Amino acid sequence: xxxxxxxxxxxxxxxxxxxxxxxxxxxxxxxxxxxxxxxxxxxxxxxxxxxxxxxxxxxxxxxxxxxxxxxxxxxxxxxxxxxxxxxxxxxxxxxxxxxxxxxxxxxxxxxx
Amino acid sequence: xxxxxxxxxxxxxxxxxxxxxxxxxxxxxxxxxxxxxxxxxxxxxxxxxxxxxxxxxxxxxxxxxxxxxxxxxxxxxxxxxxxxxxxxxxxxxxxxxxxxxxxxxxxxxxx
Numbered sequence: 277x278x279x280x281x282x283x284x285x286x287x288x289x290x291x292x293x294x295x296x297x298x299x300x301x302x303x304x305x306x307x308x309x310x311x312x313x314x315x316x317x318x319x320x321x322x323x324x325x326x327x328x329x330x331x332x333x334x335x336x337x338x339x340x341x342x343x344x345x346x347x348x349x350x351x352x353x354x355x356x357x358x359x360x361x362x363x364x365x366x367x368x369x370x371x372x373x374x375x376x377x378x379x380x381x382x383x384x385x386x387x388x
Numbered sequence: 389x390x391x392x393x394x395x396x397x398x399x400x401x402x403x404x405x406x407x408x409x410x411x412x413x414x415x416x417x418x419x420x421x422x423x424x425x426x427x428x429x430x431x432x433x434x435x436x437x438x439x440x441x442x443x444x445x446x447x448x449x450x451x452x453x454x455x456x457x458x459x460x461x462x463x464x465x466x467x468x469x470x471x472x473x474x475x476x477x478x479x480x481x482x483x484x485x486x487x488x489x490x491x492x493x494x495x496x497x498x499x
Contacts (some may be wrong), residue, residue, distance in 0.1 A: 288499040309487065319431070319476065319489035332486040366430060376421055378457035
């Protein structure tokens with residue numbers, strides 16, 4: 277059974293650019309959540325999608341957006357990148373509410 | 389809103405010693421999950437606690453959920469070098485709400 281797949285693994289972008297990260301959940305998992313992990317701030321919740329609907333949203337600016345497709349795959353987009361957006365972005369999937377999450381290996385984004 | 393504090397932030401132990409991390413919430417929780425993240429890795433789900441006073445064991449790991457459902461702990465007996473990593477609690481205030489993560493306890497084990 278394939279795990280959660282995130283692409284790309286590493287990304288270097290320039291300030292002001294935008295970026296799109298992709299996440300393919302475990303087959304059959306309908307819930308996908310995104311987290312930002314930095315050494316100083318820990319794991320910060322970005323948003324959660326379930327059956328193509330955003331169910332929960334964290335306290336991030338509008339530059340951060342996401343969506344989920346009918347096959348449960350999800351993307352997150354960050355526009356007008358800032359240096360502070362450099363982080364590990366983790367995607368996690370679960371079968372539904374009140375289940376444990378399976379995390380992907382993450383996308384390491386560096387903004388220069 | 390919900391505030392969760394996880395302590396200690398760091399813990400260094402000698403191999404064979406016990407280790408405990410605590411997670412305390414300002415509000416009553418629906419459930420709490422625990423995760424382990426190895427250095428350079430991603431969080432891995434360990435367990436979910438739902439019932440008041442619940443105790444669950446996984447080999448040398450013991451998880452507890454407080455009677456008031458406001459705190460939880462993870463205890464490792466006789467640590468091994470394979471236990472190295474950061475342990476996160478992830479409480480949910482209500483069923484289906486966002487899964488937030490504590491700041492984590494970084495465990496190092498000296499052989």
